[in-house]
Amino acid sequence: MASKDRILRQKEETRSNILEAAYAIVKEDGWQGLSMRKIADKIEYTAPIIYEYFSNKEAILNELTGKGFIKLAKELQEARDKFEKPEEQLEAMWMAYWDFAFTDTEMYQVMFGVQMNCCSDRCSAAEAPYKLFTAVIGEIMKNSNPTDEVIKQKYFTFFSVIHGLIAINIINKSEIMETINNQILKDAIGGIIKSIQ
Amino acid sequence: MASKDRILRQKEETRSNILEAAYAIVKEDGWQGLSMRKIADKIEYTAPIIYEYFSNKEAILNELTGKGFIKLAKELQEARDKFEKPEEQLEAMWMAYWDFAFTDTEMYQVMFGVQMNCCSDRCSAAEAPYKLFTAVIGEIMKNSNPTDEVIKQKYFTFFSVIHGLIAINIINKSEIMETINNQILKDAIGGIIKSIQ
DNA sequence: ACATTTGCCTAACGGTGTTAAACAATTTAA
DNA sequence: TTAAATTGTTTAACACCGTTAGGCAAATGT
Numbered sequence: 001m002a003s004k005d006r007i008l009r010q011k012e013e014t015r016s017n018i019l020e021a022a023y024a025i026v027k028e029d030g031w032q033g034l035s036m037r038k039i040a041d042k043i044e045y046t047a048p049i050i051y052e053y054f055s056n057k058e059a060i061l062n063e064l065t066g067k068g069f070i071k072l073a074k075e076l077q078e079a080r081d082k083f084e085k086p087e088e089q090l091e092a093m094w095m096a097y098w099d100f101a102f103t104d105t106e107m108y109q110v111m112f113g114v115q116m117n118c119c120s121d122r123c124s125a126a127e128a129p130y131k132l133f134t135a136v137i138g139e140i141m142k143n144s145n146p147t148d149e150v151i152k153q154k155y156f157t158f159f160s161v162i163h164g165l166i167a168i169n170i171i172n173k174s175e176i177m178e179t180i181n182n183q184i185l186k187d188a189i190g191g192i193i194k195s196i197q
Numbered sequence: 198m199a200s201k202d203r204i205l206r207q208k209e210e211t212r213s214n215i216l217e218a219a220y221a222i223v224k225e226d227g228w229q230g231l232s233m234r235k236i237a238d239k240i241e242y243t244a245p246i247i248y249e250y251f252s253n254k255e256a257i258l259n260e261l262t263g264k265g266f267i268k269l270a271k272e273l274q275e276a277r278d279k280f281e282k283p284e285e286q287l288e289a290m291w292m293a294y295w296d297f298a299f300t301d302t303e304m305y306q307v308m309f310g311v312q313m314n315c316c317s318d319r320c321s322a323a324e325a326p327y328k329l330f331t332a333v334i335g336e337i338m339k340n341s342n343p344t345d346e347v348i349k350q351k352y353f354t355f356f357s358v359i360h361g362l363i364a365i366n367i368i369n370k371s372e373i374m375e376t377i378n379n380q381i382l383k384d385a386i387g388g389i390i391k392s393i394q
Numbered sequence: 395a396c397a398t399t400t401g402c403c404t405a406a407c408g409g410t411g412t413t414a415a416a417c418a419a420t421t422t423a424a
Numbered sequence: 425t426t427a428a429a430t431t432g433t434t435t436a437a438c439a440c441c442g443t444t445a446g447g448c449a450a451a452t453g454t
Contacts, residue, residue, distance in 0.1 A: 032314055036442060046403055057442065113312035113368050117229055153377050156365065160381060164361025168353065171310050180350050184357060233411060243434055254411065
């Protein structure tokens with residue numbers, strides 16, 4: 001029967017409703033303010049229903065985290081595809097990374113445990129940004145025949161500086177660091193790119 | 198009467214017992230596992246007693262955070278005082294910073310919100326490390342007559358890279374990044390110091 | 395028509411931070 | 425010395441949390 005399909009579609013929809021409701025609550029009240037009962041309220045059900053779609057609260061966080069990594073990866077790709085030269089690509093990618101962190105701050109928090117006790121098990125999508133970045137870094141360095149280890153190291157150098165700066169900004173979000181952010185971003189990214197060419 | 202003194206001393210002691218018990222629990226079970234009732238158990242009281250010493254749980258976290266910053270500042274000073282040249286001092290200080298993060302990881306987490314929804318209001322002691330670092334950076338740069346803003350920017354450049362690297366290590370504590378850590382630490386600190394001389 | 399499955403809810407358990415009320419012990423005052 | 429007031433501590437409770445078990449009612453299958 002076709003009703004089977006409709007029911008399956010409906011189930012899939014409430015599943016995604018749960019995720020949407022959860023993230024909406026987080027954007028209103030922060031990760032601290034997220035509770036199963038609040039999610040249930042928002043989707044007009046009672047709390048136990050959620051457990052037919054997710055085994056527990058952590059599973060919801062994990063799925064949101066996964067979605068976050070997919071969105072980040074997509075934005076990194078789009079940034080990359082706007083340029084031809086790998087140096088320009090890399091700079092655009094880190095800028096996209098930066099933008100993601102401040103457009104979807106709550107996502108960034110759960111993905112990287114900023115002011116938030118985040119998901120324990122790394123989801124598979126978490127690898128995507130790493131692969132995108134190292135591919136471009138490898139392209140820039142191809143003349144010096146770098147090992148994977150060297151590329152990985154360069155990647156983590158970038159990552160440290162950007163993630164550190166993002167984390168500081170999220171925590172002391174009161175202080176205005178606009179000019180300092182721009183300076184450091186420009187200096188650090190530019191500097192490291194120069195150092196690996 | 199002298200008994201007043203004894204009682205005051207006793208009160209001060211249970212106050213510090215509460216803090217010690219709290220941190221002991223955190224070192225055993227992580228920040229997630231810390232609860233008022235567990236603290237009470239450990240000091241052999243019941244939970245409401247704690248509220249005569251601290252207005253709420255957050256106040257305990259705040260006080261621990263303050264103690265953390267004081268300890269960090271002390272270790273930074275000790276590292277600095279082992280050297281004469283400001284360049285060497287600065288490197289030693291960042292190394293001490295690094296060591297602090299992995300010796301007192303739980304402290305570092307609550308101080309900087311790593312995988313942990315940390316204290317909201319910045320305590321006064323949080324300024325100490327900033328002042329220690331900027332003083333030495335200013336000394337290194339004194340030939341170029343830098344503004345406070347420029348020094349601040351250099352400080353945050355260091356801070357970003359080190360904190361970022363620390364945060365990554367705390368979150369993916371499974372992966373062995375020993376060699377990468379050393380490389381990045383050496384490269385980044387050395388590189389930035391060179392760039393400001 | 396009856397039996398079975400499904401969707402959903404109420405109630406509950408053990409836990410959390412926190413507060414109010416009660417009790418006991420100690421100190422103060424008469 | 426005895427009565428009053430203060431202090432220390434506990435028990436009980438509230439409102440919330442994540443989670444599970446049981447039951448009711450509607451939809452489905454036979």
